[in-house]
Amino acid sequence: MNDPGFTVEGDVATIRFKHTGVFNNKTLAAVNCALDQVEANDDITLLVFTGEDKNFSQGYDLEFLASLPSTERRMEFVHRSMLMIGRLLRFPIPVTAAINGHAFGLGAMLVLAADYAAMRRDRGYFCLPEVDLEMTLTPRLNALVTHKMTPRAIRDTLLTGGRLGAEQAHAFGIIDAGCAGDAVLTTAIELAAPMRGKHRPTVGALKRGANLAVIDVIESTLPEKTM
Template sequence: MEDKKHGEEQLCTLEKRGNLFFLTLTGAGEHRLNPNLISSLRSALSRLQSDPSASSSSALITTAQGNFFSNGFDLDWAQSSELRLQLMSSSLRSLVHDLICLPMPTIAAVTGHASAAGMMLALSHDYVVMRRDRGFLYMSEMDIGLVVTNWFMVLMRSKIGDPRARREAVMRAAKLTAEDGVRMGIVDSAHDGVEATVAAAVELGEALVARKWDGHVYGENLRVVLREVLEAVGYDEAVEEVADKARSKL
Protein backbone atom coordinates (compact mmCIF):
# COMPACT_ATOMS: atom_id res chain seq x y z
CA MET A 1 0.00 0.00 0.00
CA GLU A 2 2.56 2.56 -1.16
CA ASP A 3 2.13 5.57 -3.44
CA LYS A 4 4.90 5.19 -6.01
CA LYS A 5 4.91 5.17 -9.79
CA HIS A 6 7.67 3.82 -11.97
CA GLY A 7 10.29 6.48 -12.64
CA GLU A 8 8.82 9.03 -10.23
CA GLU A 9 10.09 10.24 -6.90
CA GLN A 10 8.21 8.75 -4.00
CA LEU A 11 6.54 11.64 -2.21
CA CYS A 12 4.49 9.75 0.38
CA THR A 13 3.71 6.25 1.55
CA LEU A 14 0.59 4.68 3.00
CA GLU A 15 0.80 1.53 5.06
CA LYS A 16 -1.49 -0.32 7.42
CA ARG A 17 -0.43 -1.78 10.76
CA GLY A 18 -3.27 -3.51 12.49
CA ASN A 19 -6.15 -1.04 12.60
CA LEU A 20 -3.93 1.99 12.07
CA PHE A 21 -3.08 3.58 8.73
CA PHE A 22 0.20 5.52 8.47
CA LEU A 23 0.54 8.28 5.87
CA THR A 24 4.15 9.46 5.69
CA LEU A 25 5.60 12.37 3.73
CA THR A 26 8.90 10.89 2.62
CA GLY A 27 12.37 12.33 2.18
CA ALA A 28 14.48 14.87 4.03
CA GLY A 29 13.16 17.96 2.22
CA GLU A 30 10.70 20.64 3.31
CA HIS A 31 7.61 18.82 1.97
CA ARG A 32 6.44 21.97 0.21
CA LEU A 33 2.84 21.64 -0.88
CA ASN A 34 2.59 21.68 -4.67
CA PRO A 35 0.20 19.80 -6.97
CA ASN A 36 2.52 16.79 -7.23
CA LEU A 37 2.74 16.24 -3.48
CA ILE A 38 -0.92 17.06 -2.92
CA SER A 39 -1.93 14.67 -5.70
CA SER A 40 0.17 11.92 -4.10
CA LEU A 41 -1.46 12.53 -0.72
CA ARG A 42 -4.95 12.52 -2.22
CA SER A 43 -4.19 9.33 -4.11
CA ALA A 44 -3.10 7.68 -0.86
CA LEU A 45 -6.27 8.82 0.90
CA SER A 46 -8.37 7.54 -1.99
CA ARG A 47 -6.76 4.11 -1.63
CA LEU A 48 -7.38 4.26 2.10
CA GLN A 49 -11.06 5.01 1.45
CA SER A 50 -11.31 1.98 -0.83
CA ASP A 51 -9.89 -0.37 1.82
CA PRO A 52 -12.79 -2.54 3.05
CA SER A 53 -11.66 -2.15 6.67
CA ALA A 54 -11.42 1.65 6.58
CA SER A 55 -14.96 2.26 7.81
CA SER A 56 -14.74 0.06 10.89
CA SER A 57 -12.56 0.82 13.89
CA SER A 58 -9.59 2.41 12.14
CA ALA A 59 -7.53 5.58 12.56
CA LEU A 60 -5.07 7.51 10.38
CA ILE A 61 -1.72 8.87 11.57
CA THR A 62 0.04 11.38 9.32
CA THR A 63 3.71 12.19 9.84
CA ALA A 64 6.77 13.26 7.86
CA GLN A 65 10.41 12.33 7.57
CA GLY A 66 13.16 14.91 8.13
CA ASN A 67 13.05 18.26 9.91
CA PHE A 68 9.78 19.47 8.36
CA PHE A 69 6.20 18.31 8.64
CA SER A 70 5.51 20.74 5.80
CA ASN A 71 6.97 24.18 5.15
CA GLY A 72 3.82 25.38 3.42
CA PHE A 73 3.02 26.13 -0.20
CA ASP A 74 5.70 25.78 -2.86
CA LEU A 75 5.67 29.54 -3.49
CA ASP A 76 8.61 29.51 -5.91
CA TRP A 77 6.59 27.22 -8.16
CA ALA A 78 3.24 28.94 -7.65
CA GLN A 79 4.15 32.61 -7.97
CA SER A 80 5.46 32.23 -11.51
CA SER A 81 1.86 31.98 -12.72
CA GLU A 82 -1.56 32.97 -11.37
CA LEU A 83 -2.95 29.73 -12.77
CA ARG A 84 -0.40 27.78 -10.77
CA LEU A 85 -1.46 29.56 -7.59
CA GLN A 86 -5.11 28.76 -8.32
CA LEU A 87 -4.27 25.14 -8.99
CA MET A 88 -2.24 24.79 -5.80
CA SER A 89 -4.90 26.47 -3.66
CA SER A 90 -7.77 24.43 -5.07
CA SER A 91 -5.73 21.23 -4.73
CA LEU A 92 -5.03 21.88 -1.05
CA ARG A 93 -8.68 22.66 -0.38
CA SER A 94 -9.60 19.33 -1.93
CA LEU A 95 -7.01 17.56 0.24
CA VAL A 96 -8.41 19.20 3.39
CA HIS A 97 -11.89 18.07 2.35
CA ASP A 98 -10.60 14.53 1.88
CA LEU A 99 -9.05 14.48 5.35
CA ILE A 100 -12.10 15.88 7.10
CA CYS A 101 -14.42 13.42 5.38
CA LEU A 102 -12.49 10.24 6.16
CA PRO A 103 -14.58 7.65 8.04
CA MET A 104 -12.13 7.49 10.94
CA PRO A 105 -10.26 9.67 13.46
CA THR A 106 -7.13 11.36 12.11
CA ILE A 107 -3.97 12.29 14.01
CA ALA A 108 -1.13 14.53 12.86
CA ALA A 109 2.19 13.51 14.43
CA VAL A 110 4.16 16.73 13.92
CA THR A 111 7.85 15.94 14.34
CA GLY A 112 9.21 19.03 12.55
CA HIS A 113 8.28 22.51 11.37
CA ALA A 114 4.73 23.11 10.10
CA SER A 115 4.41 26.52 8.46
CA ALA A 116 1.43 28.36 6.93
CA ALA A 117 -0.32 25.86 4.62
CA GLY A 118 1.71 23.14 6.35
CA MET A 119 0.19 24.19 9.66
CA MET A 120 -3.24 24.07 8.02
CA LEU A 121 -2.49 20.52 6.88
CA ALA A 122 -1.75 19.56 10.49
CA LEU A 123 -4.88 21.32 11.80
CA SER A 124 -7.01 19.49 9.24
CA HIS A 125 -6.57 16.41 11.42
CA ASP A 126 -8.78 15.69 14.43
CA TYR A 127 -5.82 15.55 16.81
CA VAL A 128 -2.30 16.99 16.79
CA VAL A 129 0.60 15.56 18.79
CA MET A 130 3.92 17.36 18.45
CA ARG A 131 7.61 16.95 19.12
CA ARG A 132 8.73 19.13 22.02
CA ASP A 133 12.43 19.47 21.21
CA ARG A 134 12.28 20.48 17.53
CA GLY A 135 9.86 22.26 15.23
CA PHE A 136 7.45 25.18 15.24
CA LEU A 137 3.88 25.83 14.23
CA TYR A 138 4.25 29.05 12.28
CA MET A 139 1.76 31.21 10.38
CA SER A 140 4.35 33.07 8.32
CA GLU A 141 2.07 35.33 6.28
CA MET A 142 2.83 38.55 8.20
CA ASP A 143 6.57 37.95 7.92
CA ILE A 144 6.56 37.24 4.18
CA GLY A 145 3.96 39.84 3.19
CA LEU A 146 0.97 37.69 2.25
CA VAL A 147 -2.71 38.04 3.14
CA VAL A 148 -4.08 35.08 5.07
CA THR A 149 -6.56 33.03 3.07
CA ASN A 150 -10.11 33.19 4.43
CA TRP A 151 -10.55 29.44 4.76
CA PHE A 152 -7.30 29.24 6.74
CA MET A 153 -8.92 31.45 9.37
CA VAL A 154 -12.19 29.51 9.36
CA LEU A 155 -10.19 26.33 10.02
CA MET A 156 -8.16 28.05 12.75
CA ARG A 157 -11.31 29.33 14.47
CA SER A 158 -12.71 25.79 14.47
CA LYS A 159 -9.56 24.47 16.17
CA ILE A 160 -8.38 27.42 18.31
CA GLY A 161 -11.12 28.81 20.51
CA ASP A 162 -9.18 31.63 22.21
CA PRO A 163 -9.10 34.83 20.09
CA ARG A 164 -5.87 35.87 21.82
CA ALA A 165 -4.23 32.63 20.74
CA ARG A 166 -5.33 33.22 17.15
CA ARG A 167 -3.97 36.77 17.32
CA GLU A 168 -0.64 35.45 18.60
CA ALA A 169 -0.45 32.88 15.83
CA VAL A 170 -1.60 35.04 12.91
CA MET A 171 -1.05 38.72 13.67
CA ARG A 172 2.26 38.27 15.51
CA ALA A 173 3.45 35.37 13.35
CA ALA A 174 4.66 33.64 16.51
CA LYS A 175 6.80 30.54 16.08
CA LEU A 176 4.93 28.25 18.42
CA THR A 177 6.65 25.36 20.14
CA ALA A 178 4.80 22.20 21.10
CA GLU A 179 4.45 23.53 24.65
CA ASP A 180 3.01 26.79 23.29
CA GLY A 181 0.61 24.76 21.20
CA VAL A 182 -0.59 22.78 24.21
CA ARG A 183 -1.06 25.97 26.22
CA MET A 184 -3.04 27.59 23.40
CA GLY A 185 -5.20 24.55 22.73
CA ILE A 186 -3.71 23.85 19.28
CA VAL A 187 -1.71 20.74 20.23
CA ASP A 188 -3.11 17.84 22.23
CA SER A 189 0.21 16.66 23.70
CA ALA A 190 3.97 17.36 23.49
CA HIS A 191 6.72 14.73 23.45
CA ASP A 192 10.52 14.43 23.36
CA GLY A 193 11.84 13.19 20.04
CA VAL A 194 10.43 11.60 16.91
CA GLU A 195 9.91 8.14 18.35
CA ALA A 196 8.05 9.38 21.43
CA THR A 197 5.82 11.62 19.30
CA VAL A 198 4.88 8.85 16.90
CA ALA A 199 4.40 6.46 19.83
CA ALA A 200 1.98 8.95 21.40
CA ALA A 201 0.06 9.13 18.13
CA VAL A 202 -0.11 5.33 18.03
CA GLU A 203 -1.30 5.15 21.64
CA LEU A 204 -4.00 7.72 20.92
CA GLY A 205 -4.98 5.97 17.70
CA GLU A 206 -5.29 2.61 19.44
CA ALA A 207 -7.40 4.16 22.20
CA LEU A 208 -9.76 5.64 19.60
CA VAL A 209 -9.92 2.37 17.64
CA ALA A 210 -10.80 0.54 20.86
CA ARG A 211 -14.04 2.53 21.03
CA LYS A 212 -15.22 0.52 18.00
CA TRP A 213 -17.11 3.42 16.49
CA ASP A 214 -18.89 3.07 13.16
CA GLY A 215 -16.65 4.91 10.70
CA HIS A 216 -19.50 6.19 8.57
CA VAL A 217 -21.22 7.68 11.62
CA TYR A 218 -17.92 9.22 12.75
CA GLY A 219 -17.40 10.81 9.35
CA GLU A 220 -20.94 12.17 9.13
CA ASN A 221 -20.73 13.65 12.63
CA LEU A 222 -17.42 15.32 11.80
CA ARG A 223 -18.98 16.85 8.70
CA VAL A 224 -21.61 18.41 10.96
CA VAL A 225 -19.04 19.63 13.50
CA LEU A 226 -16.84 21.16 10.77
CA ARG A 227 -19.63 22.29 8.46
CA GLU A 228 -18.33 25.88 8.34
CA VAL A 229 -14.86 24.66 7.40
CA LEU A 230 -16.20 22.51 4.57
CA GLU A 231 -18.25 25.45 3.32
CA ALA A 232 -15.20 27.73 3.44
CA VAL A 233 -13.06 25.16 1.68
CA GLY A 234 -15.73 25.26 -1.00
CA TYR A 235 -15.20 21.71 -2.15
CA ASP A 236 -17.61 21.28 -5.01
CA GLU A 237 -17.62 20.89 -8.77
CA ALA A 238 -16.60 24.53 -9.23
CA VAL A 239 -13.38 23.96 -7.28
CA GLU A 240 -12.52 20.93 -9.38
CA GLU A 241 -13.33 22.87 -12.55
CA VAL A 242 -10.85 25.61 -11.59
CA ALA A 243 -8.19 22.98 -11.01
CA ASP A 244 -8.93 21.20 -14.29
CA LYS A 245 -8.75 24.46 -16.27
CA ALA A 246 -5.49 25.43 -14.59
CA ARG A 247 -3.96 22.03 -15.33
CA SER A 248 -4.97 22.22 -18.98
CA LYS A 249 -3.24 25.59 -19.44
CA LEU A 250 0.05 24.70 -17.75
Protein backbone atom coordinates in the same frame (compact mmCIF):
# COMPACT_ATOMS: atom_id res chain seq x y z
CA MET B 1 11.74 11.55 -5.06
CA ASN B 2 10.04 14.05 -2.76
CA ASP B 3 6.60 12.47 -2.94
CA PRO B 4 5.25 11.45 0.47
CA GLY B 5 5.50 7.80 1.38
CA PHE B 6 2.40 5.74 2.08
CA THR B 7 2.42 2.57 4.15
CA VAL B 8 -0.11 0.33 5.86
CA GLU B 9 0.91 -1.73 8.87
CA GLY B 10 -1.90 -3.73 10.40
CA ASP B 11 -4.84 -1.34 10.63
CA VAL B 12 -2.74 1.85 10.67
CA ALA B 13 -2.06 3.84 7.49
CA THR B 14 0.78 6.37 7.49
CA ILE B 15 1.50 9.24 5.12
CA ARG B 16 5.08 10.38 5.66
CA PHE B 17 6.26 13.63 4.11
CA LYS B 18 9.84 13.63 2.84
CA HIS B 19 12.55 16.27 3.12
CA THR B 20 10.80 19.63 3.68
CA GLY B 21 7.37 18.14 3.01
CA VAL B 22 6.30 21.01 0.77
CA PHE B 23 3.13 20.81 -1.31
CA ASN B 24 3.15 20.97 -5.08
CA ASN B 25 1.07 19.15 -7.70
CA LYS B 26 2.83 15.83 -7.14
CA THR B 27 2.62 16.03 -3.36
CA LEU B 28 -1.06 16.89 -3.41
CA ALA B 29 -1.85 14.13 -5.90
CA ALA B 30 0.06 11.60 -3.79
CA VAL B 31 -1.81 12.57 -0.62
CA ASN B 32 -5.19 12.38 -2.35
CA CYS B 33 -4.28 9.00 -3.82
CA ALA B 34 -3.36 7.74 -0.35
CA LEU B 35 -6.65 9.05 1.04
CA ASP B 36 -8.50 7.17 -1.71
CA GLN B 37 -6.73 3.94 -0.72
CA VAL B 38 -7.52 4.42 2.96
CA GLU B 39 -11.19 5.09 2.27
CA ALA B 40 -11.37 1.97 0.09
CA ASN B 41 -9.89 -0.28 2.80
CA ASP B 42 -12.36 -0.89 5.61
CA ASP B 43 -9.71 -2.68 7.67
CA ILE B 44 -7.82 0.58 8.30
CA THR B 45 -8.86 2.28 11.55
CA LEU B 46 -6.35 5.15 11.76
CA LEU B 47 -4.56 7.56 9.43
CA VAL B 48 -1.29 9.10 10.63
CA PHE B 49 0.53 12.04 9.07
CA THR B 50 4.20 12.56 9.90
CA GLY B 51 7.43 13.78 8.31
CA GLU B 52 11.12 13.07 8.46
CA ASP B 53 14.18 14.65 10.03
CA LYS B 54 13.48 18.22 11.21
CA ASN B 55 10.34 18.83 9.14
CA PHE B 56 6.73 17.74 9.39
CA SER B 57 5.61 19.89 6.45
CA GLN B 58 6.84 23.34 5.46
CA GLY B 59 3.60 24.08 3.63
CA TYR B 60 3.33 25.31 0.07
CA ASP B 61 6.21 24.81 -2.34
CA LEU B 62 6.84 28.50 -3.02
CA GLU B 63 9.10 27.79 -6.01
CA PHE B 64 6.34 25.70 -7.56
CA LEU B 65 3.75 28.42 -6.94
CA ALA B 66 6.05 31.05 -8.44
CA SER B 67 6.48 28.87 -11.54
CA LEU B 68 2.76 28.89 -12.29
CA PRO B 69 1.91 31.30 -15.11
CA SER B 70 -0.79 33.36 -13.41
CA THR B 71 -2.37 34.35 -10.13
CA GLU B 72 -5.45 32.40 -11.21
CA ARG B 73 -3.42 29.20 -11.52
CA ARG B 74 -1.84 29.76 -8.12
CA MET B 75 -5.23 30.32 -6.52
CA GLU B 76 -6.58 27.22 -8.26
CA PHE B 77 -3.85 25.14 -6.62
CA VAL B 78 -4.60 26.68 -3.22
CA HIS B 79 -8.26 25.80 -3.77
CA ARG B 80 -7.40 22.18 -4.57
CA SER B 81 -5.17 21.92 -1.52
CA MET B 82 -7.99 23.20 0.67
CA LEU B 83 -10.37 20.62 -0.78
CA MET B 84 -7.91 18.04 0.56
CA ILE B 85 -8.05 19.72 3.97
CA GLY B 86 -11.85 19.69 3.79
CA ARG B 87 -11.70 15.99 3.05
CA LEU B 88 -9.73 15.42 6.25
CA LEU B 89 -12.30 17.37 8.26
CA ARG B 90 -14.94 14.78 7.33
CA PHE B 91 -12.69 11.72 6.99
CA PRO B 92 -14.48 8.56 8.20
CA ILE B 93 -11.67 7.39 10.49
CA PRO B 94 -9.53 9.31 12.98
CA VAL B 95 -6.69 11.39 11.55
CA THR B 96 -3.71 12.06 13.79
CA ALA B 97 -0.62 14.22 13.25
CA ALA B 98 2.72 13.04 14.61
CA ILE B 99 4.56 16.36 14.40
CA ASN B 100 8.22 15.41 14.25
CA GLY B 101 9.45 18.86 13.20
CA HIS B 102 8.40 22.14 11.62
CA ALA B 103 4.74 22.55 10.63
CA PHE B 104 4.45 25.78 8.65
CA GLY B 105 1.72 27.21 6.43
CA LEU B 106 -0.30 24.42 4.84
CA GLY B 107 1.53 21.96 7.10
CA ALA B 108 0.10 23.85 10.08
CA MET B 109 -3.33 23.81 8.43
CA LEU B 110 -3.09 20.04 8.15
CA VAL B 111 -2.37 19.88 11.89
CA LEU B 112 -5.51 21.94 12.52
CA ALA B 113 -7.54 19.56 10.34
CA ALA B 114 -6.37 16.46 12.23
CA ASP B 115 -8.48 14.98 15.00
CA TYR B 116 -5.45 14.52 17.26
CA ALA B 117 -1.90 15.86 17.27
CA ALA B 118 1.28 15.04 19.18
CA MET B 119 4.43 17.15 18.84
CA ARG B 120 7.96 16.50 19.95
CA ARG B 121 9.17 18.91 22.62
CA ASP B 122 12.78 19.20 21.54
CA ARG B 123 12.41 20.19 17.90
CA GLY B 124 10.06 21.89 15.49
CA TYR B 125 7.65 24.81 15.44
CA PHE B 126 4.02 25.35 14.53
CA CYS B 127 3.89 28.55 12.48
CA LEU B 128 1.53 30.55 10.30
CA PRO B 129 4.07 32.80 8.54
CA GLU B 130 1.74 34.82 6.32
CA VAL B 131 2.29 38.16 8.08
CA ASP B 132 6.05 37.98 7.49
CA LEU B 133 5.51 36.91 3.89
CA GLU B 134 3.19 39.92 3.46
CA MET B 135 0.38 37.57 2.46
CA THR B 136 -3.21 37.37 3.62
CA LEU B 137 -5.39 34.29 3.92
CA THR B 138 -7.87 33.16 1.31
CA PRO B 139 -11.46 32.72 2.55
CA ARG B 140 -10.98 28.95 2.85
CA LEU B 141 -7.75 29.19 4.82
CA ASN B 142 -9.29 31.89 6.99
CA ALA B 143 -12.35 29.73 7.70
CA LEU B 144 -10.16 26.88 8.94
CA VAL B 145 -7.99 29.07 11.16
CA THR B 146 -10.89 30.92 12.75
CA HIS B 147 -12.85 27.68 13.26
CA LYS B 148 -10.01 25.74 14.85
CA MET B 149 -8.05 28.37 16.80
CA THR B 150 -8.96 30.67 19.67
CA PRO B 151 -8.69 34.46 19.26
CA ARG B 152 -5.65 34.48 21.55
CA ALA B 153 -3.96 31.74 19.55
CA ILE B 154 -4.69 33.63 16.33
CA ARG B 155 -3.22 36.81 17.82
CA ASP B 156 -0.01 35.10 18.87
CA THR B 157 0.49 33.10 15.65
CA LEU B 158 -1.23 34.47 12.57
CA LEU B 159 -0.89 38.15 13.50
CA THR B 160 2.71 37.94 14.70
CA GLY B 161 4.23 35.07 12.72
CA GLY B 162 5.09 33.56 16.10
CA ARG B 163 6.65 30.12 16.17
CA LEU B 164 5.17 27.82 18.77
CA GLY B 165 7.02 24.93 20.33
CA ALA B 166 5.14 21.99 21.77
CA GLU B 167 4.53 23.60 25.17
CA GLN B 168 2.96 26.75 23.69
CA ALA B 169 1.03 24.81 21.05
CA HIS B 170 -0.43 22.61 23.78
CA ALA B 171 -1.35 25.63 25.90
CA PHE B 172 -3.26 27.08 22.93
CA GLY B 173 -5.08 23.78 22.32
CA ILE B 174 -3.46 23.29 18.92
CA ILE B 175 -1.94 19.93 19.89
CA ASP B 176 -3.05 17.30 22.38
CA ALA B 177 0.36 16.30 23.73
CA GLY B 178 4.04 17.20 23.71
CA CYS B 179 6.46 14.31 23.98
CA ALA B 180 10.02 13.12 23.58
CA GLY B 181 11.20 12.84 20.01
CA ASP B 182 11.28 9.06 19.90
CA ALA B 183 7.73 8.87 21.27
CA VAL B 184 5.92 11.21 18.88
CA LEU B 185 4.57 8.50 16.59
CA THR B 186 3.43 6.16 19.35
CA THR B 187 1.90 9.06 21.27
CA ALA B 188 -0.02 10.25 18.22
CA ILE B 189 -1.37 6.74 17.69
CA GLU B 190 -2.32 6.31 21.35
CA LEU B 191 -4.22 9.61 21.38
CA ALA B 192 -6.57 8.36 18.67
CA ALA B 193 -7.54 5.15 20.48
CA PRO B 194 -11.01 6.35 21.63
CA MET B 195 -12.16 7.01 18.05
CA ARG B 196 -10.72 3.93 16.38
CA GLY B 197 -12.95 1.13 15.16
CA LYS B 198 -16.15 3.16 15.14
CA HIS B 199 -18.74 2.95 12.35
CA ARG B 200 -17.15 4.78 9.44
CA PRO B 201 -20.25 6.45 7.94
CA THR B 202 -21.29 7.68 11.37
CA VAL B 203 -17.85 9.08 12.19
CA GLY B 204 -17.65 10.83 8.83
CA ALA B 205 -21.12 12.34 9.18
CA LEU B 206 -20.49 13.51 12.74
CA LYS B 207 -17.16 15.08 11.79
CA ARG B 208 -18.77 16.83 8.85
CA GLY B 209 -21.46 18.22 11.13
CA ALA B 210 -18.93 19.37 13.72
CA ASN B 211 -16.88 21.13 11.05
CA LEU B 212 -19.77 22.24 8.84
CA ALA B 213 -19.04 25.97 9.09
CA VAL B 214 -15.58 25.59 7.59
CA ILE B 215 -16.48 22.74 5.21
CA ASP B 216 -19.27 24.85 3.70
CA VAL B 217 -16.74 27.58 2.90
CA ILE B 218 -14.14 25.13 1.56
CA GLU B 219 -16.66 23.38 -0.70
CA SER B 220 -18.40 26.59 -1.82
CA THR B 221 -18.03 28.27 -5.21
CA LEU B 222 -16.36 31.32 -3.68
CA PRO B 223 -13.46 32.53 -5.82
CA GLU B 224 -10.11 31.67 -4.24
CA LYS B 225 -8.52 35.03 -3.60
CA THR B 226 -6.74 36.68 -0.74
CA MET B 227 -8.89 38.66 1.67
